[in-house]
Amino acid sequence: xxxxxxxxxxxxxxxxxxxxxxxxxxxxxxxxxxxxxxxxxxxxxxxxxxxxxxxxxxxxxxxxxxxxxxxxxxxxxxxxxxxxxxxxxxxxxxxxxxxxxxxxxxxxxxxxxxxxxxxxxxxxxxxxxxxxxxxxxxxxxxxxxxxxxxxxxxxxxxxxxxxxxxxxxxxxxxxxxxxxxxxxxxxxxxxxxxxxxxxxxxxxxxxxxxxxxxxxxxxxxxxxxxxxxxxxxxxxxxxxxxxxxxxxxxxxxxxxxxxxxxxxxxxxxxxxxxxxxxxxxxxxxxxxxxxxxxxxxxxxxxxxxxxxxxxxx
Amino acid sequence: xxxxxxxxxxxxxxxxxxxxxxxxxxxxxxxxxxxxxxxxxxxxxxxxxxxxxxxxxxxxxxxxxxxxxxxxxxxxxxxxxxxxxxxxxxxxxxxxxxxxxxxxxxxxxxxxxxxxxxxxxxxxxxxxxxxxxxxxxxxxxxxxxxxxxxxxxxxxxxxxxxxxxxxxxxxxxxxxxxxxxxxxxxxxxxxxxxxxxxxxxxxxxxxxxxxxxxxxxxxxxxxxxxxxxxxxxxxxxxxxxxxxxxxxxxxxxxxxxxxxxxxxxxxxxxxxxxxxxxxxxxxxxxxxxxxxxxxxxxxxxxxxxxxxxxxxxxxxxxxxxxxxxxxxxxxxxxxxxxxxxxxxxxxxxxxxxxxxxxxxx
Ligand SMILES: Nc1ncnc2c1ncn2[C@@H]1O[C@H](COP(=O)(O)OP(=O)(O)OP(=O)(O)O)[C@@H](O)[C@H]1O
Ligand SMILES: [Mg+2]
Numbered sequence: 308x309x310x311x312x313x314x315x316x317x318x319x320x321x322x323x324x325x326x327x328x329x330x331x332x333x334x335x336x337x338x339x340x341x342x343x344x345x346x347x348x349x350x351x352x353x354x355x356x357x358x359x360x361x362x363x364x365x366x367x368x369x370x371x372x373x374x375x376x377x378x379x380x381x382x383x384x385x386x387x388x389x390x391x392x393x394x395x396x397x398x399x400x401x402x403x404x405x406x407x408x409x410x411x412x413x414x415x416x417x418x419x420x421x422x423x424x425x426x427x428x429x430x431x432x433x434x435x436x437x438x439x440x441x442x443x444x445x446x447x448x449x450x451x452x453x454x455x456x457x458x459x460x461x462x463x464x465x466x467x468x469x470x471x472x473x474x475x476x477x478x479x480x481x482x483x484x485x486x487x488x489x490x491x492x493x494x495x496x497x498x499x500x501x502x503x504x505x506x507x508x509x510x511x512x513x514x515x516x517x518x519x520x521x522x523x524x525x526x527x528x529x530x531x532x533x534x535x536x537x538x539x540x541x542x543x544x545x546x547x548x549x550x551x552x553x554x555x556x557x558x559x560x561x562x563x564x565x566x567x568x569x570x571x572x573x574x575x576x577x578x579x580x581x582x583x584x585x586x587x588x589x590x591x592x593x594x595x596x597x598x599x600x601x602x603x604x605x606x607x608x609x610x611x612x613x614x615x616x617x618x619x620x
Numbered sequence: 621x622x623x624x625x626x627x628x629x630x631x632x633x634x635x636x637x638x639x640x641x642x643x644x645x646x647x648x649x650x651x652x653x654x655x656x657x658x659x660x661x662x663x664x665x666x667x668x669x670x671x672x673x674x675x676x677x678x679x680x681x682x683x684x685x686x687x688x689x690x691x692x693x694x695x696x697x698x699x700x701x702x703x704x705x706x707x708x709x710x711x712x713x714x715x716x717x718x719x720x721x722x723x724x725x726x727x728x729x730x731x732x733x734x735x736x737x738x739x740x741x742x743x744x745x746x747x748x749x750x751x752x753x754x755x756x757x758x759x760x761x762x763x764x765x766x767x768x769x770x771x772x773x774x775x776x777x778x779x780x781x782x783x784x785x786x787x788x789x790x791x792x793x794x795x796x797x798x799x800x801x802x803x804x805x806x807x808x809x810x811x812x813x814x815x816x817x818x819x820x821x822x823x824x825x826x827x828x829x830x831x832x833x834x835x836x837x838x839x840x841x842x843x844x845x846x847x848x849x850x851x852x853x854x855x856x857x858x859x860x861x862x863x864x865x866x867x868x869x870x871x872x873x874x875x876x877x878x879x880x881x882x883x884x885x886x887x888x889x890x891x892x893x894x895x896x897x898x899x900x901x902x903x904x905x906x907x908x909x910x911x912x913x914x915x916x917x918x919x920x921x922x923x924x925x926x927x928x929x930x931x932x933x934x935x936x937x938x939x940x941x942x943x944x945x946x947x948x949x950x951x952x953x954x955x956x957x958x959x960x961x962x963x964x965x966x967x968x969x970x971x972x973x974x975x976x977x978x979x980x981x
Contacts, residue, residue, distance in 0.1 A: 387830045409832040417830045423823035425632070427639045439628035440831040480827070 340365045340488050340519030341386065345395035347543075348381050355381040357543035358395070365487070368510065368520040370534030372527070372607075374615050378543040379523040380420050383492050386521065387417050400487055413441060416486030416518075418494045422473040426466035430457055430476050433465060434483060441484040454509060455479040456502065470497045478506055482513070489513060491522040495529060507533050527608040537607065539614045546614045551607055558613050559605020563588065568596040625833035629841035633815050637849070643811045650807055651857060654800040658793055658861045671753065672697045672715035672740075674705045676723045709740045713919065717741045719753055795918050797861060798939035802914040802932060804857050805878050808850035809886040809910075810903045816842055816890025816974065817899045825978050835978055839887075839971050846883035851876050866946045874942060874952075877959045878935045884966025885910065885931075891973040913937070931966060934959035 341363040348356040356378040363369050371379050384390040386397060388408045397404035399411045424433050431448055438446045452461040455475040465473060474497050481489060494510065495503040503526075510533060514520050524530050530537055531551045538548040547554060561580040566573055580587055580602075591600060637643060673696055697715050699705040709718040718740035722728075728735035739753045819825045819838075828838060854875045858864060864871060885906045893899035913936035916923040927933060938955045941947040949956075 389826055389829060409834070412830055413832045415830065417827075419823065419826060419830075421823045423827045425636065425822070425824060427636055428632070432635070436628060436632045437827065437831065439631075440625050440828060440833045442624050442832070484831075 338365050339363070339398070340367075340400060341521065342398040343382070343386065343395070344397075346382060346385055346392045346397070347394035348378075348385060348390060348392055350381075354543055356385070356392075359540070359543070359545055360395070361538055361545065361548060363488070363519045363521055365519050366514050366517045367535045368514050368522065368533055370530040370537040371521060371523045371540060372525075372530055372537055372611060373523075373540035377540045377615075379540060380492055381543075382540070383420075383490055383521070383523065387415055387490050388412050413484065414487045416481035416484060416489045418477050418481045418489075418491040420492040420496075422470070422477055424465045424473055424476060424480075427464060429462050429464050430468070430472075430479075431461040433476060434480060437480050438483050443484060446483055451479045451482060454482070456505060471499060471502050474498055475502060475506065478509065482509075487518060489518055489520045489522075491520065493523055493525070495524065495526065503529070527606060527611060531607045539611065541615050547610075554610050555605045555607060559609040561605065562603045563591060564599075564601040564603060565591055565594070566598040566600075567594060568598055573598065625828075625831070625837040626841045626844070629828070629833070629838060630845050633841065633845050636815060636818075637811060637845075640811075640814070643814065646807060647811070647853065650804060651853065651860075654804065654857055655860050658796065658800060670697060670715045672699050672705045672708050672718040673721075674699045674702050674718065675721040675725065678721070678726050706740060709742060712742055712922070717753060719757065721757075793861075794944050795940075797863060797943050798917055798936050799911075799914040800861070801854050801857060801863075801875070801939055802878070802911060802936055804854050805850045805875075805882045805935075806907050806910055808846065808853060808879070809882040809889065809906065810899070811849060812842065812846035812883055812886030813890035813893060813899050813903050814896075815845075816887060817893045817895070820891070820977060821894045829978065835975055838978070839974060842887060842890075842974075843880075843883055843967065843970075846886050847876070847879045850882050851879035854879065863943050867942050867948055870949055870952070871939075871942055874935065874938050874956065874959070877956065877963050878932075880963040881931060881935065881959065881966050882910070884963065884968075884970040887970025888966070888973050891970070891977040914939075931962040934962060 339362050342361075344360050346356050346359040347354070359378070359382055361369070371382065373379055381390065385392045386399075386404075388404055388411060391405075400414060402411050404411055425436070428436070430452060434446070434448050434451060438444065438448070449458065449461065452458050455478050457472060457475060457479065460468070460472065465476065468476065474494070478491075478494055481491065481494075489510070491510070495506050498506060507529065510520055510522070522533070524533075534551060536548060536550050537554065539546045539554075547558070549557075561584065563578045563580060564575065565578060566575045568574075578587070578591065584602075588602070591597075675698075697708075699708065699718070702720055705715075705718045705720055708714050709716070718738075720738040720740055722735060722737070725735050725737060727733075737757045739750060739757070741750060741753075819828075825838065829835065855872070858871065858875065886903075889899065889902040889906055893902040909930055910932045913923065913927055913930050913933040916927045916933075917936050917940045923933070934955045938952050938959060941952050941955070
């Protein structure tokens with residue numbers, strides 16, 4: 308398969324906040340790295356995933372957002388071959404999950420919701436074990452540990468790692484087999500801002516190499532900056548799937564916060580914009596006694612709240 | 621390539637096992653303790669044997685005659701009916717041997733008429749007991765006839781109930797050996813259970829199953845390692861307690877089958893228990909009934925039916941017969957078959973429970 312970044316020409320790998328042009332989710336020639344069709348899973352009577360469908364292109368980062376219990380992790384367990392869907396199908400790199408599970412898993416990199424590592428093994432030993440499971444003895448473990456900032460702690464037992472260090476080790480584990488598809492369940496959970504930023508940079512680098520990335524996060528700022536597209540999921544259903552930009556435009560409001568000096572007092576007002584904002588803005592700027600004027604775009608969090616009806620912590 | 625994940629998991633688990641201080645401690649301490657106990661125990665048999673007596677109308681006389689036998693280490697229980705005595709000898713809990721005098725014994729001896737007393741023995745009774753009991757018969761006859769030896773000594777008819785092992789008295793050491801071997805095997809059940817349970821509880825099993833490795837690889841790896849750990853320790857203990865002096869090949873097969881058996885139960889216990897307390901609980905649930913047959917072997921006679929129905933009965937009985945009595949393939953093959961069947965059943969049960977457990981991740 309041709310390895311090619313789908314982001315726009317001239318864009319450099321950036322650690323964070325790449326912003327810029329988001330592609331529409333498919334590479335120009337329509338390659339699909341991962342396709343989920345009508346996935347459904349119920350734990351007994353509780354339906355966790357109810358008809359989830361989407362496509363993921365090589366080099367694309369898709370953020371899966373939704374409140375606690377929305378069905379994100381259950382969807383992920385199906386996508387990585389741990390849970391057989393009760394309805395629907397999964398296709399990864401052109402192979403059907405139901406028939407080629409092992410072949411698909413050989414090309415998947417996964418970060419699990421739980422930091423499932425062996426505490427009595429060192430970080431390096433953990434990686435070496437999983438490398439063997441992938442049948443790879445040629446992995447540069449030290450290089451990988453270095454990429455996640457654990458170069459000096461690789462020979463310590465994981466039981467002595469902090470939460471964030473464990474999290475970073477699971478990210479390193481996901482990259483062991485140089486995967487074509489990365490599936491990351493809350494990869495920056497519990498990380499300090501610097502560590503989180505470096506993990507996001509790492510995810511971006513992988514995407515630039517052409518790796519398709521599906522991730523979940525409860526950090527809307529992260530989802531906005533990192534994802535080419537985001538899917539909102541609630542009660543097992545995808546409610547919206549588009550670029551963050553378009554979702555914010557369609558489902559959020561643009562506002563202007565204006566502070567004026569009126570008769571010696573400071574007056575603040577919030578004005579909602581719609582349609583072409585040019586005239587309205589000129590009008591506001593021309594207003595008497597103007598002190599400050601801020602335009603505000605809707606945030607992904609606003610969109611999220613609009614969909615889920617509740618505010619995330 | 622197919623064996624690749626299996627060897628990787630075995631190597632990883634062996635490392636985890638060696639790093640688990642609790643099991644390393646239990647294993648070392650256990651082995652040291654068993655070896656010590658074994659060599660401290662007397663090597664020779666010391667029978668202090670209870671015998672049953674049935675002498676219609678002559679109980680007082682018997683007590684008198686037997687007082688003189690006290691120095692022979694005989695302990696006497698008087699029975700009032702012949703069938704009770706026979707049953708007691710056969711059961712082997714209360715008495716090890718019996719003396720059964722016919723109803724007309726006393727007058728017959730007194731008048732010098734020929735008569736016959738029966739000595740009842742089970743297979744496990746030591747040879748010396750036979751002589752001692754024959755002497756008792758003569759003592760009784762002398763007591764009845766007064767100072768003069770009776771004209772006719774009573775005949776002594778020997779009746780062996782069960783398998784004849786008259787010349788093979790087991791020392792404490794030999795009796796305890798099967799018990800120690802079985803305990804070593806069963807302790808490894810805890811270790812394997814712990815490896816399986818932590819793999820599930822830490823969810824590392826899901827990380828394994830998200831790679832090309834399959835549940836069957838995990839199962840194969842755990843089974844091979846569990847069996848190897850149990851087997852090697854049992855072989856080590858057997859070697860240190862000089863058990864391989866006879867029927868070495870047969871004994872190896874028995875220990876191997878025993879190792880498979882405990883591994884199967886270890887898989888079950890590990891798949892059911894998710895934390896340390898639960899592992900210990902489930903392991904004890906299996907440990908207690910599995911160790912009973914070995915204790916039953918310390919007592920002579922055929923064990924009760926419910927003991928024979930326990931999975932480790934075949935193992936304990938074969939160990940006793942092979943290490944104690946030097947029996948060979950020809951004698952113990954039915955027990956081996958029973959043991960193998962239990963081994964297969966335990967393994968299938970373990971595989972089933974583990975399989976079900978990891979599907980719900
Ligand atoms: N093993 C399980 N057994 C029973 N129910 C489960 C199980 N795992 C998840 N569920 C249920 O399925 C639903 C979806 O859970 P899931 O873990 O997929 O949510 P999520 O979107 O990942 O939530 P979070 O953001 O909290 O991680 C929830 O109602 C949850 O209670
Ligand atoms: Mg989740």
